[in-house]
Amino acid sequence: MTASSLPQVRRIAINTGGGDAPGLNAVIRAATLAALHEGWEVLGIRRGYMGLLEGDVDGEPGVFPLTANAVRGITHLGGTILGTTTRGNPFGLEVRQPDGTWGRVDRSDEIVQRCRELEIDALIAIGGDGSLNIAHALYQKGLPVIGVPKTIDNDLRATDVTFGFQTAVEVATDAIGRLHSTAEAHQRVMVVQLMGRHTGWIALQSGLAGGADVILIPEIPYHLDRIVEKVRERDRSRRRFSIIVVAEGARSADGEASFADASGRYGGIADRLAAEIGAATGKETRSLVLGHIQRGGEPIAYDRSLALRFGAAAVRCIREGSLGTMVALQGNDIRAVPLGDAVHDLKRVPPDSELVTTARQLGVSFGD
Known part of the structure; x- marks a missing residue:
């Protein structure tokens, strides 16, 4: 999708999936403030995609507004104010069957439909290889997505470094x-x-x-x-x-x-x-x-800075219509790379x- 074909952006959403990593909150803050600067509304989705599938998560709204006040003072905090899960793959969500056994169901279409109902123009998905593979599959179903690489393992080939690793x-x-x-x-x-x-x-x-x-x-x-x-x-x-x-x-x-x-x-x-x-x-x-x-714990300065750069770059990608991509550090610059290429293979030693x-x-x- 090019900038000329991109509808006017009014509302975006942010979620975090997979294992947590130091710097997640810095990405959330940067993306939120950059989007608000563009005049857009920002929604936070709790615990990966579960906030879209459930009316509430742990007694809190599954989807809620991210305002400047909501992200104030979180850059240095570990964890994620949105929560996360390693068991929230909407393409194979664990559910209890009528006979009491556990099985898996594909609820990915519900994710796409729910985003349309909420009039979400783009989703910033922050995650590692598993979460970004999910994001890429949702993009192929028509959900406008920008990926942000998060993993302490530093194993995503398309980016020199992932935040949280250092x-x-x-x-x-x-x-x-x-x-x-x-x-x-x-x-x-x-x-x-x-x-x-x-x-x-x-x-x-x-x-x-x-x-x-x-x-x-x-x-x-x-x-x-x-x-x-x-x-x-x-x-x-x-x-x-x-x-x-x-x-x-x-x-x-x-x-x-x-x-x-x-x-x-x-x-x-x-x-x-x-x-x-x-x-x-x-x-x-x-x-x-x-x-x-x-x-756990606070991210060091390097990861805070990289996470803030990634969050702001994700918003620039949305503004420019560069969807279906992942922001990546290559040399000294942040670039957008095709999401499919980014999750194609792990970066091994x-x-x-x-x-x-x-x-x-x-x-x-x-x-x-």
Whole structure:
């Protein structure tokens, strides 16, 4: 849709979907204020698309006006004032069947129809690969959409960086740094599990910055004996402790990623590795799962600034009629890229990348 064919914009909506990330509120604030500056009305949709499907969400209106007052003072806040969910895919929404079992139904047409009833001229969908795939599918059904890339995993190929990533790296790096003193005091091996289901960007960058001895990422399958040898090598050099950083989706060369439960949710690899390393080396080995601490809290300045730029750029895309796109950071500039291209493939860590090469030069083992 071009600018010349775009109807006059009067009302837009904003939603956030998938896992939360530091900087979501900054996007909401920037997009709201920029849209109000254009003279448009702005609606907030609660918990992804659930606010459109339900009359209210947790006792609050599912759709409500976003005013300048509603977004005042939220740039520095973690989380999202709109709420979010990882179970709100309208193309396969979980519902209880008459017989009491759970099934999935496609309610995507209701989303498009509800937006038309509310006279929403464009939707700014803030999310990661899953949420943006949903947004792209809705765009193909006729819903005018602009995507904003949000994921702490930094795994969207079309953008150099996603907001939330740098904050997650800072949190993880601080935690790794704090483990050095206690690991050295007790001569322990510490296995730190970080988020990263399919990509190892957080583990790689925080492990490198935090001085990890071993970094395990999904892109480089590991061998247990190589990890054990690294621990023994440090012992021989009188460095009788080791810090091992592992992405939750890392896998051994002869096995699969570790799963926490039957739903396919990743987890458990730190506990498993700690037990295996302890048994092989005889050293006291402890595990730590940093988990959702990486998602919580205030965004650092970089993520606040990037999120504000993304939010304002999304409004410019609507004004210019560049719909069905995602705003992306490429070099120093924010650009609009086709949404379909943006969600086509994940951005994975190249095993021969400069970051990996640097880590190897510093003596870091990847277990390969």
